[in-house]
Amino acid sequence: MIRMLENLDRRWIFLAMALCVSVPILVIGLTGVTFPETPTPLAEAFFDEVDRAGEANGRRANVLIALDYDPASAGELSPMSLSLVNQCAQKGHRMYFISLWPVGPQMIEESIDKVIKRFYPDLVYGQDYVNLGFKAGSEQVIKVMGIDLTTEFRTDVEGTMLSQIPMMEGITSLEDFDLIAEISAGYPGSKEWVLYAATQYDIPLVSGMTGVQAPQNYPYYPTQLKGLLGAIKGAAEYEFIVNDYVREARVRSILAANGIDEETSLGLSKQLDQISTWTTSAEAASMSPAAKAELIDVATGATPGEFLEGQRRMGPQLFAHLLMVLLIILGNLVFFAQRRRGGSA
Amino acid sequence: MSSSASEPMTPAQRAIWAIVCLSILVIVVVRSFIGDGMGRVYVEPKPMDFVAEVTTSTENASESTTSWKQVSTVEFDAYVSANGYTNTISWTEYDQVPPRAYFAQEAAGGGSIVLSWPRTIGLWLAAFFTLAIFSFLYRDNPFYKFAESVVVGVSAGYWMVVGFWDTIVPNLLQRLMPVFSKDYLTPGMELPPGGFDPTNLVFLIPLVLGIMLVGRLLPKCGWLSLWPLAFIVGTMAGLRMVGYIESDILSQTKETVIPLYVQGENTSSNFMMIWSTIWASLAQILLVIGVLACLVYFFFSVEHKGAVGKTARVGIWYLMITFGAAFGFTVMGRIALLAARVEFLFDDWMWLIDPMQQREFISASVGLLF
Numbered sequence: 001m002i003r004m005l006e007n008l009d010r011r012w013i014f015l016a017m018a019l020c021v022s023v024p025i026l027v028i029g030l031t032g033v034t035f036p037e038t039p040t041p042l043a044e045a046f047f048d049e050v051d052r053a054g055e056a057n058g059r060r061a062n063v064l065i066a067l068d069y070d071p072a073s074a075g076e077l078s079p080m081s082l083s084l085v086n087q088c089a090q091k092g093h094r095m096y097f098i099s100l101w102p103v104g105p106q107m108i109e110e111s112i113d114k115v116i117k118r119f120y121p122d123l124v125y126g127q128d129y130v131n132l133g134f135k136a137g138s139e140q141v142i143k144v145m146g147i148d149l150t151t152e153f154r155t156d157v158e159g160t161m162l163s164q165i166p167m168m169e170g171i172t173s174l175e176d177f178d179l180i181a182e183i184s185a186g187y188p189g190s191k192e193w194v195l196y197a198a199t200q201y202d203i204p205l206v207s208g209m210t211g212v213q214a215p216q217n218y219p220y221y222p223t224q225l226k227g228l229l230g231a232i233k234g235a236a237e238y239e240f241i242v243n244d245y246v247r248e249a250r251v252r253s254i255l256a257a258n259g260i261d262e263e264t265s266l267g268l269s270k271q272l273d274q275i276s277t278w279t280t281s282a283e284a285a286s287m288s289p290a291a292k293a294e295l296i297d298v299a300t301g302a303t304p305g306e307f308l309e310g311q312r313r314m315g316p317q318l319f320a321h322l323l324m325v326l327l328i329i330l331g332n333l334v335f336f337a338q339r340r341r342g343g344s345a
Numbered sequence: 346m347s348s349s350a351s352e353p354m355t356p357a358q359r360a361i362w363a364i365v366c367l368s369i370l371v372i373v374v375v376r377s378f379i380g381d382g383m384g385r386v387y388v389e390p391k392p393m394d395f396v397a398e399v400t401t402s403t404e405n406a407s408e409s410t411t412s413w414k415q416v417s418t419v420e421f422d423a424y425v426s427a428n429g430y431t432n433t434i435s436w437t438e439y440d441q442v443p444p445r446a447y448f449a450q451e452a453a454g455g456g457s458i459v460l461s462w463p464r465t466i467g468l469w470l471a472a473f474f475t476l477a478i479f480s481f482l483y484r485d486n487p488f489y490k491f492a493e494s495v496v497v498g499v500s501a502g503y504w505m506v507v508g509f510w511d512t513i514v515p516n517l518l519q520r521l522m523p524v525f526s527k528d529y530l531t532p533g534m535e536l537p538p539g540g541f542d543p544t545n546l547v548f549l550i551p552l553v554l555g556i557m558l559v560g561r562l563l564p565k566c567g568w569l570s571l572w573p574l575a576f577i578v579g580t581m582a583g584l585r586m587v588g589y590i591e592s593d594i595l596s597q598t599k600e601t602v603i604p605l606y607v608q609g610e611n612t613s614s615n616f617m618m619i620w621s622t623i624w625a626s627l628a629q630i631l632l633v634i635g636v637l638a639c640l641v642y643f644f645f646s647v648e649h650k651g652a653v654g655k656t657a658r659v660g661i662w663y664l665m666i667t668f669g670a671a672f673g674f675t676v677m678g679r680i681a682l683l684a685a686r687v688e689f690l691f692d693d694w695m696w697l698i699d700p701m702q703q704r705e706f707i708s709a710s711v712g713l714l715f
Contacts, residue, residue, distance in 0.1 A: 009358060014482045015365070021680065022687050029691060029698025075685025076678050102507040136512040143584065154515065159533035195588035199596055211678030215671040223600055224592065231674055232681035305701035312700060316684040317677060324676060 002337045005330055013327065020323045024315035032302070034311040035318065043237035046206045046227025047245070050087050053179035053204070061093040061178040062171065066193065067111065069185030070103035073210055074110075077183050079235040079310035080208035081107065083242040084181055085115040086307060090246045094167050095129040096177070098153070100141060100188045105133045105157055114306050126165045133157030138188040142196040146174045174201050182207045190217050190225070198224045208234060232317060235310035243303050247272065250298045258287045275299045362483060376695055381704070383696040384472065386464035387447040388439040389457055394421035397432035443703035444696075472694040475686050517552060520545040601636050605629050635663045 028034060039047075054061025065084065069077045088095050097108040108131050116123050123129060132153045135141045144152050149172055155161055162168040170176060174197055182205065184190040190207040194217070198205035206227035209217060214230030221228050229238050248269040255265035268278055278284060279292045287295070377383050395413040402408035413434065416424065425433060442458055450456035477492035519526045519534055523541055527534050537545075554576060560569030607629055609621030641653060642660030649657045691697045696704055 011358075011362070011483065017683075018687075021683050022691070025684060025687050025691060026698060029688075029700050032700070073682070075682040078685075102504065102511070134507070134511055136508065139584065139588070155531075155533065159531060161533070161535050163535070195585075195592045199592040200588070211674030211676075211681075212671070214674050215667060219597060219600070224596060231677045233677060302702075308700065312688075313681050313684045316687075317680055320680045320683075321676070 002334060005334050006338070016323055017320060020319040021316040024319050025312075028312050028315045034308060035314050037236050037240040037311060037314070039237040039241050040234075042221065042228045042230070043234055043241060045222060046208070046229055046234075046238055047087065047241045049179065049204060049206045049226040050084065050093075050181060051091065051245075053091075053093060057178060059178075061091075062096065062176060063088055063093045064096045064098065064174070064177040064180045066098050066100065066180065066182040066184075067104050067107045068100045068189045069107060069183060069210075070101055071106075073185035074107065075313070076210050076232050076235070077185060077208060078107070078110070079232070079239055079313070080229050081111045081183050082115055082306055082309065083235070083239045084183070084208070085111045086119070086246060087242045088181075089116055089120040089123060089128075090249050096132060096167075096171070097130065098132045099134045100138060100192075101185070102134055102136075105131065108133075108157075118306075119304070126160075127167055130165055130167055131157040139192040139196050142174075142188075142192055146197060146201050149173050149176075174203055177203060179203075180205045184209045184213060186210070186213065189213065194220050194224045208238070232310055232313050236314045239307060239310040243307050246307075247299065247303075251295060254291065254295050254298060255284075255287075258284075258291045260284070260286070272299045373695070376697070381444070381448065381696075384465065384468055384694045385444065386461045386468055387442050387444055387458050388461040388464065389442045389446070390459070391438045391440055392418050392421075392435065393438055394418060394435040395433065396421065396424050397434075399432075443701075445702075445704055448704075468693060472690060475690060479686075517548060517555075520548045521552065601633065603629050603633070605633065634659070639663050 050063070053063055065088070067081055085095065097112070099105055099108060101107075112129070112131065116129060125131075133156065135152050137144075137152070141152050150162060153162060156165060174180070180193060180197055180203055182190060182193050184193075184207060190209050190213060193205055193207065197203055198220075204226050205224065207217065207225055208229035209231075211231030214228070214234075217225060217228060218230075229235060251269045251272065252262075252265045255268060256262065260268070268284075271278060275296055279287070279295060284292065284295075373383075394416050396416050398412050398414050400410050400412070402410075421433070421435065439461060441461070441464065447458045447460075450458050474492045474495070477488040480486055481489040514526065514530055518530065520542075523534070523536050527536055554573040557569040558573045560566035605626060607622065607625035609618045609623075609625055612618050612621070638656050638660035640660075642649075642657040642664070644653075644657075647653050688698075688700075692700060
């Protein structure tokens with residue numbers, strides 16, 4: 001057995017890894033079942049910071065969303081972007097998209113198409129969200145934006161002058177934003193936003209990042225980074241929180257539209273698992289049958305596949321990690337067996 | 346432990362891998378004949394018709410402004426039949442729609458949704474390049490070499506175009522030659538009063554420095570590039586020094602000078618309060634010990650013996666745990682990327698799974714296979 005392991009062709013390991021990843025994807029893709037997620041304080045902090053953005057100033061929040069990644073990292077980071085845009089759109093924040101990566105504008109377009117255009121068609125470009133596109137210059141762009149944003153960004157991605165975009169009125173520098181939310185795949189990314197925006201101008205910053213970057217950014221939490229999403233695990237946790245939040249917010253808006261007071265609707269929206277009970281009780285007595293049907297549909301309907309990407313990818317993670325653990329144990333067994341025989345390790 | 350991919354394979358290994366590759370090919374061929382096929386992209390044409398609206402100034406009849414109003418196809422046809430194509434612009438945009446919409450349209454007896462050949466070919470090319478890159482796991486081969494060369498070439502071309510349109514045009518040409526830029530490059534830009542802002546002459550300096558940097562390409566003028574390089578290095582060093590001192594030294598030092606005793610959350614249970622106090626205080630103590638131990642490990646002016654050696658040893662343990670966490674995160678990241686590509690192959694290309702509910706008809710038929 002040990003002899004066989006010593007001479008094992010590494011391609012068998014590749015094949016085992018391919019099976020560990022592809023079989024769970026097939027099973028999850030066909031059944032739609034994902035593993036349950038328990039959000040950690042880091043993901044909760046990210047969500048809370050986005051949720052309360054603008055509250056201190058008593059206005060609709062201006063959120064600068066920097067998507068600093070390319071398709072090579074989209075598998076890890078795209079779920080974070082989609083959930084971030086979903087939360088901001090549901091909350092009613094104004095979204096200003098930018099990117100310090102050349103392929104970033106395509107990632108912005110993808111987030112806008114998949115979330116805003118599909119699920120929030122009422123949002124108006126130029127009033128609720130704007131795509132400022134890519135700017136070359138890495139951290140120097142951040143530095144200049146801290147002084148005068150219009151020096152770097154004179155037009156949006158389509159070439160429209162910023163002076164003609166209503167939501168750009170009053171936005172002159174980074175300090176006019178209530179929050180910077182950044183999704184990063186490397187340089188320039190989280191580190192540069194911490195260095196030149198969060199620390200120097202004391203602007204709240206939350207960041208989602210690849211697994212490779214996460215350990216070096218942990219020291220910045222919670223002072224310089226108010227929330228941190230590390231790798232696909234962070235994305236899945238955040239996705240889970242945002243999906244719950246969006247579902248509850250939609251239930252509350254239906255209840256409010258049907259004359260249920262805010263306090264009651266807040267309590268009811270926390271009991272979605274008992275919706276078939278409370279829609280027939282006194283609290284929802286005033287609602288029409290059509291409104292109740294809509295309410296039950298929103299509360300129990302399937303979450304769109306776009307907002308389950310991260311949670312779906314945690315399935316293959318489990319089996320691939322188990323394989324890795326097994327391989328590390330086997331590797332050590334071979335190592336000690338060789339040493340016992342007096343061979344070179 | 347393992348043989349290198351460049352070493353020749355045994356006949357048995359060769360047979361096994363041939364079976365694996367053949368199996369993939371058979372699955373793809375069989376899959377393409379099941380249900381509604383695979384790997385197709387559908388689009389819906391969306392006409393974009395605009396008619397010019399000329400507004401004459403109330404104060405000066407010779408002054409007029411032109412704005413473009415989007416109209417419906419019916420309105421556009423009526424306008425064209427009355428006035429001809431003068432003062433009109435029209436084009437067609439193609440929005441991608443889920444295959445489900447196409448099948449529903451066909452069931453209802455036809456409509457405007459059509460198969461997009463360019464996007465379908467693009468999808469198959471993406472699948473081919475994904476498999477070509479994966480084929481390197483088997484061994485180096487012409488497919489991998491081809492895919493690698495295409496990535497390098499496309500990236501270089503993309504960077505060049507992006508560099509021109511996102512850096513040279515807005516940061517240089519629009520400032521030094523605004524009228525030329527508006528006429529030939531970016532018609533949407535606003536001209537400064539008088540057509541030129543004299544303060545923008547300062548942008549001649551980066552122009553000259555940029556030309557000097559290109560001097561590296563000429564053997565006799567290579568020395569010219571040293572000045573702009575010195576400028577770049579000096580600027581970046583200054584910029585980063587300030588940033589790092591403020592963020593990584595001052596702020597991080599402040600965050601490390603913390604009380605070792607932390608009062609836990611005030612809960613109704615005394616046990617929970619004591620527990621959270623112990624836990625929070627322990628975290629603070631471990632943090633301070635970790636920082637000091639790692640600093641001692643990197644302090645090489647004193648020999649690592651006795652107390653210093655033991656503290657440095659603790660520092661090594663902290664570093665090892667950090668490296669382990671970094672490795673774990675890296676593995677997680679790489680597997681997520683692999684999962685995303687496999688999802689692309691199974692979902693967009695082979696139509697085996699349907700997590701986005703794009704092809705309900707197909708997923709139902711394929712689901713029966715499993």
